[in-house]
Amino acid sequence: MSSDELLNDKWLKKLDRQSQVILDRVVFNRKTFGEVFDRQTLLLLGKLISDKIINQIDFPISTGKEANIFRGTTPENEFVAIKIFRTSTMTFKHIAAYIEGDPRFSYGYKNRRGIIEEWAKKEYKNLDLLQKAKVRAPAPIKCVHNVLLMEYIGTASKPAPMLKDVHLKDPQKIFDEIMTFMARMYKEKLVHADLSAFNILMFRQKPYIIDVGQAVLIDHPSSFEFLKRDIHNITYYFKKYDIESDEQAIFEKLVNKKK
Ligand SMILES: Nc1ncnc2c1ncn2[C@@H]1O[C@H](COP(=O)(O)OP(=O)(O)O)[C@@H](O)[C@H]1O
Numbered sequence: 001m002s003s004d005e006l007l008n009d010k011w012l013k014k015l016d017r018q019s020q021v022i023l024d025r026v027v028f029n030r031k032t033f034g035e036v037f038d039r040q041t042l043l044l045l046g047k048l049i050s051d052k053i054i055n056q057i058d059f060p061i062s063t064g065k066e067a068n069i070f071r072g073t074t075p076e077n078e079f080v081a082i083k084i085f086r087t088s089t090m091t092f093k094h095i096a097a098y099i100e101g102d103p104r105f106s107y108g109y110k111n112r113r114g115i116i117e118e119w120a121k122k123e124y125k126n127l128d129l130l131q132k133a134k135v136r137a138p139a140p141i142k143c144v145h146n147v148l149l150m151e152y153i154g155t156a157s158k159p160a161p162m163l164k165d166v167h168l169k170d171p172q173k174i175f176d177e178i179m180t181f182m183a184r185m186y187k188e189k190l191v192h193a194d195l196s197a198f199n200i201l202m203f204r205q206k207p208y209i210i211d212v213g214q215a216v217l218i219d220h221p222s223s224f225e226f227l228k229r230d231i232h233n234i235t236y237y238f239k240k241y242d243i244e245s246d247e248q249a250i251f252e253k254l255v256n257k258k259k
C-alpha cells in the first residue's frame with residue numbers, strides 16, 4: 001500500500017492533521033523503517049501521537065524476529081523505546097513453549113492478533129515485576145495492543161550497546177551484578193528464559209536486563225531447564241574474561257534461596 005492510499009483511508013482521516021503528517025513520514029520512510037506496520041498498528045501509532053503519549057518516532061533501533069524497536073520522543077522531549085510486535089510474522093512455535101503453563105495468561109480462545117497482544121502485555125507485566133524486584137531494566141510505560149512503550153536506555157545519539165559488543169573494565173563486578181539480578185528475579189518467582197549477552201544492555205558501565213516477553217514463572221514445567229540455560233549462557237560468556245564458575249552450584253544456590 002502506498003502512503004497516499006493509506007492517508008486517504010477513512011480510518012486514517014479520523015486522526016488529527018498533525019498525527020497524519022507524522023504517520024505519513026513514517027509510512028513514507030517505509031524502507032528505512034522496515035515492513036513493520038499493518039493498518040491497525042499504524043492507526044494505533046497515530047492514536048499514541050494524537051493522545052500526546054509520543055510526539056514522533058525517531059529511528060529504528062532493531063529489527064528482530066518478532067518485534068521492531070524504535071526510539072521515540074514524547075511531547076516532554078523525553079526518549080522512549082517503542083517495541084512493536086509484528087502481527088504478521090511472529091513465530092508461534094517459538095512462543096508456545098513459554099506461554100503454555102503460565103497461569104497468568106490464557107491463550108486458548110484467542111486469535112493470532114489476540115495472542116500477540118497478550119504477549120506484549122506479558123512483557124509489560126514482566127518489566128513491572130523487574131522494577132519491583134529491583135532488577136535494573138527499562139521501566140515499562142504503557143502497553144497498547146501490540147505496542148509496548150518503555151524507558152529508553154541510551155544516549156541522545158545512540159541506544160546502549162549489548163553486553164556482547166562491549167569490553168568490560170570490571171567484568172567480575174558485572175558478572176556478580178547479573179547473578180544478583182537472577183537471584184532477585186527468582187525470588188519474585190520469575191525466570192528470564194532468554195538471558196544472554198544479547199539481552200543485556202550496557203549503559204554507563206551498568207547492566208540492564210531486557211527482552212522479558214518470554215520470562216516464565218517458576219511453576220512453569222520447564223522453568224528449571226530455562227534457568228539452567230540462562231546460567232549457562234552467562235557463565236559461558238564470562239569465561240572470556242577468565243571468570244570461572246560452577247553452573248550447577250549457581251543453580252542450586254538460586255533455587256534454594258527462594259524460601
Ligand atoms: N529499552 C531499550 N532501550 C534501548 N534499546 C533497546 C531497548 N529495548 C531493546 N533495545 C534494543 O533493541 C534490541 C532488540 O530488543 P529485544 O527486546 O531484545 O527484542 P528481540 O525480541 O528482537 O530480541 C536490543 O538488543 C537492543 O539493542
Ligand SMILES: [Mg+2]
Nearest residue numbers: 064198199211
Ligand atoms: Mg533480544
